[in-house]
Amino acid sequence: MPPAIETRALRKTYPAPPTRHRVAGGANSRPPGEILALDGLDLEIQPGEFFGLLGPNGAGKTTTIGILTTRVRATSGVAFVDGVDVRQHGALVRSRIGVVPQRPNPDLGLTVLENLTFHGAYFGLSRGVALERAGRLLERLGISDRADAKVDELSGGQQQRLMIARALLHEPRVIFLDEPTVGLDPQARLALWEILRALHADGRTIVMTTHYMQEADQLCQRLAIIDTGRLLACDTPAALKAQAPGDTLIDLQLDASADAAAAACRAVPGIGRVDVTGADLRAFCSRGGEALPALIRAAEGTGRTVRNINLDKPSLETLFVALTGRRLD
């Protein structure tokens, strides 16, 4: 069986909007006037996996989903879904995938049930089969009482569930969800998690983008951490957490440049790594509680004052910070 998803050296550049000023490109060499969204992405996702693409806004997650769902054309590189080349056989790929968009885009001219039956017709289902499946899906997603409602009468959460029902109606082999829980209240988010777990239990391949660490940690079997279009790490959540440097991440906010303080902090026993951005100092250390007083002394010993302190337990978040130098949200 071919992998559910395979990409090799996937690259995508967009023309830069002419009005915006661009910061001169650093290490990345690229022609001026282009924005690099994906920079040689290699992914392999097995059938039946619940796979997460984790990264901040602008990391390239949505572009990746766009290419895999045939809506975005890669600048170079290849991508296969269920063994089918997305560029060569777009319609065939589309017949095998279901897509839940970032923002619900239901057909506003139709009722909830019609949204599903016409979608079924687009995928060659007979009316009988489409009606039967639509009824079952609406039931399962808890919106069967809204079947005859106009779409714009639904709440945001209900519309999102309709999008899931629509994506599942033609029983796709691979389901893509782009930030499915953005804009949902906590209760709706938990309900959606249950739905996604159940879908995965059915044996479907699920590819989800998110910038919520907790969501990725709880749901996904494997995670790819991407930033600025590159794959930084790809493994199970547990293995990724084990890669986080040190046990604890300490952020110190100083009153002025932290450069001199960083050198002093690196000498503190138990400190693994120290990063500096302006007046912010970030230390990865093995025993945070013990290291903290020494760290503060070292920083203030250089004539600085510590304005603020933040401690994080090792998590995907700390790994992400270690890999990218910035936080997700």
Place this chain on the structure above:
Amino acid sequence: MPASDVFVAMLRRDLRVARREIGFTLVRTLMQPTLLMVVFGYLLPKMQLMPQAYRTTLLPGVLAVSLALSAVQSVALPMVASFGATREIEDRLLAPLPTHLVALELVVVGVIQGIVAGLVVLPLGRVIMGSIPGLTLGSFGETLGMMVLAAAAFSTLGLWLGCAVNVNQIGLMFSFVVAPMLFFGCAYYPWDGLKVVPWLQLAVLINPLVYVSEGMRGVLTPSVPHMDPAWAALALLAVTLVAWWRGLKAFYGKAVG
């Protein structure tokens, strides 16, 4: 699964929604021609400010305007919204149908809506303006053929405009493109009459509406001076091909990032 099934399913969806909104659609497309015929085809001739015979010139022109506007709007307006705020078109672009057939289906819906508008205006004109001297309904086949060509030309223009124009430019487009097109489209006077301003007679040939108005005159009211319907048909065919080519390119630009 055959692409034709998907195509037909989308067509069924669009016709169902069009049928539901038919009251609104008819008001939108028929208000202007109705008022025109009331003022220029009924009141002014009755006041003897216009000769009775003017009605014969006006009817094919009004039909042309209704058909062209209906075809262009029924493609362009939903497309602007669909690629803009609602993103409704995504579901079709993610259906297992080649992208150019998604565009073609939208054009076919525009053709149907244009023809329906034309077919409604004809009896409406009869009701408002009374019997029209010189109106021949005998050549119904040719009339329908001309209507199909005209609707195809304006429906594909709708595809092009709908993809090339942003939501915030749509008002501007109607002021700068549609209004001059209507007034210099030979709808309210025959093209032959423009020979009194020779340069204008030449300049309006760039306006596709001219060929609809003149084509309809050729088949409906041949007693009024008119362009050879074969030339009108050929011009409409050329407009269709160019607008389809440009429109499809713009559609791909919007549909595939």
